[in-house]
Amino acid sequence: MFKAAIFDWDGTLADTKEAIVTSFQMALREINCSPDSKVIERLIGIGSSQTFREILRIENISFDEHLIDSLVRIKVKNSIELSKEIKLFKGSKDLLMILKDKIKLGLASMNKREFIDHLLKRFELADLFDVVVTADEITKSKPDPEIFVKCLKELFVKPEQCCIFEDSIFGVRAAKSIGISCIAVLTGAYNKMEIIAEAPDLIVNSLNEKQKIWKFLFQ
Incomplete structure (x- = not known):
């Protein structure tokens, strides 16, 4: 698990x-x-x-x-x-709230810290994450896995104990390069065939597919 x-x-x-x-x-x-x-x-x-x-x-x-x-x-x-103008995708906050009681949660964003902190406060999400890593804390961009490696260390978990949620081919590549399971979400700029080519472990149309995600994570 x-x-x-x-x-x-x-x-x-x-x-x-x-x-x-x-x-x-x-x-x-x-x-x-x-x-x-x-x-x-x-x-x-x-x-x-x-x-x-x-x-x-x-x-x-x-x-x-x-x-x-x-x-x-x-x-x-x-x-x-x-x-x-920014909105959370349907099901995003609900999924985080459900998972928070079950496992540790990290946020790994290539945005600057100032921007991410602003949005976490606006959407009242800051308390849901155990660790937040941004572009300010790393030196290499995805598909280099540095941001995920740092997040893993701060969460005190091994790669095989973690699953990453990503929408981009760069993020999926970064996750797979260090052996982390990856759920790809088709809500970004890439189409399904492009995502399939990166071989994520699971593909969902959105984070609103909570039953499918839950089954992958815990069954």
């Missing part, structure tokens, strides 16, 4: 796609860069810094880490201002 579950935020627990894309676009306008929204959507999950690097490479715009840091600060400010 699993002793812990780790959740991603964007596209897994919350519908953040529109707010994320807009916040990136607003920041990039500061340097006269206007990438297609689909490009940004496909990069959700690897963290703001790495997303900016990838976009600037695609757009053939030279950059240094000072510029990246500046863009990230602007993006975080924009994200908080746009956060009123």
Whole structure:
């Protein structure tokens, strides 16, 4: 039986796609860069810094880490201002509340701490998580598993004792690379065939499929 579950935020627990894309676009306008929204959507999950690097490479715009840091600060400010548009997916909070009495819960998000803390407070979720790890506490982006490794250590569980909930191919790859079971949720930017190709242990349409999730975790 699993002793812990780790959740991603964007596209897994919350519908953040529109707010994320807009916040990136607003920041990039500061340097006269206007990438297609689909490009940004496909990069959700690897963290703001790495997303900016990838976009600037695609757009053939030279950059240094000072510029990246500046863009990230602007993006975080924009994200908080746009956060009123963000909604939890149906069933997300209910699932967390059900699991809280059974196993330890972790949140592993490639967002900045300031943004995640703001949303956890807004949705009254902070008390449901035993551990929260954000981009501020790590140095590598998904699909590197660093964020999950840190979360496991802080939860005091082994990889085989934990299950990760993810919506992106980057997150599923990160989980599988260190032998953690992974439930993929089809509420992100990737279609079912793309998710299947990453070989998660279970695929659900949403976190509202609580019976299916419960059976996988505890039976």
